[in-house]
Amino acid sequence: MSDDHGHNVNYLLIFIFLCFCTLASAICDVLPIPKLAIMVLVLGIATAKALLVMLNFMHLRFEGRWKYVLLAPTTILAIGLPLALMPDVGLHYYMVDVPQAEAVITQHTDHDADEHGANEPAAPGKQDH
Amino acid sequence: MSNTQTAPTVKMGIPIPNSKLGMWLFLGTEIMFFTAFIGSYIVLRLGSDGWPTDPEVTHIRVWAGALNTFVLLSSSYLVVVAHEAMGKHDFKKALKYLCGTFVLACVFLGVKSVEYYGKFQHDILPGNIAETDEQAMLKANSEISGVLTIRLNALVSGDEQKEIKRSALVTEITELKASGEKTDRLAQLNTYIALETSAKALDDAVLAETISLHDYEEKLTAMKANESYGGFLSAKNLVGFPVVHDPHPIVYGNLFASIYFIMTGFHALHIVIGMILFALVIKERERLNEGWSEWVENCGLYWHFVDLVWIFLFPLLYII
Numbered sequence: 001m002s003d004d005h006g007h008n009v010n011y012l013l014i015f016i017f018l019c020f021c022t023l024a025s026a027i028c029d030v031l032p033i034p035k036l037a038i039m040v041l042v043l044g045i046a047t048a049k050a051l052l053v054m055l056n057f058m059h060l061r062f063e064g065r066w067k068y069v070l071l072a073p074t075t076i077l078a079i080g081l082p083l084a085l086m087p088d089v090g091l092h093y094y095m096v097d098v099p100q101a102e103a104v105i106t107q108h109t110d111h112d113a114d115e116h117g118a119n120e121p122a123a124p125g126k127q128d129h
Numbered sequence: 130m131s132n133t134q135t136a137p138t139v140k141m142g143i144p145i146p147n148s149k150l151g152m153w154l155f156l157g158t159e160i161m162f163f164t165a166f167i168g169s170y171i172v173l174r175l176g177s178d179g180w181p182t183d184p185e186v187t188h189i190r191v192w193a194g195a196l197n198t199f200v201l202l203s204s205s206y207l208v209v210v211a212h213e214a215m216g217k218h219d220f221k222k223a224l225k226y227l228c229g230t231f232v233l234a235c236v237f238l239g240v241k242s243v244e245y246y247g248k249f250q251h252d253i254l255p256g257n258i259a260e261t262d263e264q265a266m267l268k269a270n271s272e273i274s275g276v277l278t279i280r281l282n283a284l285v286s287g288d289e290q291k292e293i294k295r296s297a298l299v300t301e302i303t304e305l306k307a308s309g310e311k312t313d314r315l316a317q318l319n320t321y322i323a324l325e326t327s328a329k330a331l332d333d334a335v336l337a338e339t340i341s342l343h344d345y346e347e348k349l350t351a352m353k354a355n356e357s358y359g360g361f362l363s364a365k366n367l368v369g370f371p372v373v374h375d376p377h378p379i380v381y382g383n384l385f386a387s388i389y390f391i392m393t394g395f396h397a398l399h400i401v402i403g404m405i406l407f408a409l410v411i412k413e414r415e416r417l418n419e420g421w422s423e424w425v426e427n428c429g430l431y432w433h434f435v436d437l438v439w440i441f442l443f444p445l446l447y448i449i
Contacts, residue, residue, distance in 0.1 A: 011206060011209050011210055011213070012206070014206075015202060015203070015205075015206040018202045019199060019202060022195055022198045022199055022202065022443075023195070025195070025198075025443065025444055025448060026191055026192070026195040026448075028448065029191050029447075029448045035449075038448065038449065039449050042444035042448045042449065043444055043445075043449075045444070046440050046441050046443070046444045049440045050437050050440050050441065053205065053433055053436060053437055053440065054433075054437065056209075057205055057206075057208075057209045057429075057433045057436075058430055058433045058434075063145075064143075064144060066143040066144070066145065067153075069143070070143075070150075070153050070154065070157060071153075071157065071160075073157075074157040074158075074160045074161060075160070077161055077164075078160050078161050078164035078168075079164075081161070081164060081165055081168045082164070082167075082168030082169070082171055082172055085168060085169060085172045086172050086175075
């Protein structure tokens with residue numbers, strides 16, 4: 001068994017602080033400040049909360065140096081992934097007005113022309129959808 | 130020279146139990162798993178000007194996210210005090226805290242279900258969201274067409290094709306008119322034809338690109354207010370979802386919905402797995418003993434990680 005028991009940590013105090021942080025994040029949403037400032041604030045609060053949970057609830061504060069051996073490679077890969085994706089996906093290369101919409105309209109037009117001849121009484125054009 | 134073996138003075142390897150090492154290695158893979166989603170989301174969002182953020186459009190409720198954050202933090206606190214109680218051999222107290230954690234996990238899933246219900250109700254689902262005016266009108270037309278099909282099947286029984294059923298319906302109208310009787314049946318059939326005619330006019334206008342979304346919305350509202358057939362269009366299905374949604378395009382709506390569901394869905398799956406792990410301890414009841422201490426510790430590590438993921442999902446999905 002590990003030596004995690006008996007640490008003198010006031011878990012209740014940490015929990016209350018985490019709750020206040022959550023409240024602060026929710027309040028940030030309605031603050032009349034620029035969007036970028038809100039983003040920085042809430043992500044900063046989230047990082048602080050995550051550190052509190054990792055250090056105290058997950059006991060990383062009290063663990064030996066093995067934690068660096070285990071977590072450093074993961075962290076490097078985790079940070080590297082979005083950075084590697086950034087040039088490919090982050091560039092706004094695709095259109096909002098997607099070509100599928102045009103294709104759907106064309107299909108409907110052709111379908112209606114085939115299905116409803118000139119002598120056909122009035123009927124909805126896309127009943128098969 | 131002696132061959133006597135003595136105990137090594139230095140213990141090799143990482144000084145933690147194997148199960149805990151295994152859990153940390155697993156959590157390492159989990160970090161990469163969720164970072165792939167979160168990283169992709171951030172990158173996609175940065176590359177998509179006009180990403181939907183208005184709560185009236187996305188139906189994202191900050192209060193629900195904040196409530197779930199509070200619920201998960203509370204459950205994390207209960208797990209850590211349960212582990213502490215296990216260390217002090219107070220297994221009764223530990224069991225109580227573990228039960229509390231399980232209940233809070235159920236509350237989390239309950240709140241998430243309410244949120245998911247809202248998404249389904251407004252059809253904010255991957256692949257279902259219109260991103261342009263044309264798509265919004267085509268989607269509404271398609272839904273009206275669905276209503277017409279349901280009405281036609283209700284009026285004309287049998288397994289025949291739609292066209293055959295419709296011909297039968299027109300023939301019946303002609304016969305009833307010829308008989309001179311003004312029956313309820315004739316009124317129902319005429320209502321169908323009236324709805325069909327209005328739908329066809331809308332359909333043609335959209336296909337001919339002679340109608341704006343604003344005009345379309347006005348016409349659809351008028352159709353929904355129609356005394357004879359409006360009820361069919363403004364009706365809701367068995368689970369309370371509207372049969373014809375208001376035509377509101379959401380730019381990047383499908384990407385948003387995909388990301389929302391994949392991230393919150395996988396997180397919810399982790400919650401369910403955590404509940405199973407806790408249930409295995411809770412079922413021990415009075416038999417809970419020191420032997421379960423490592424299990425509780427490892428489950429706790431897993432649960433705190435699930436909490437950590439939500440700590441980042443909350444601001445990323447609900448606030449920014």
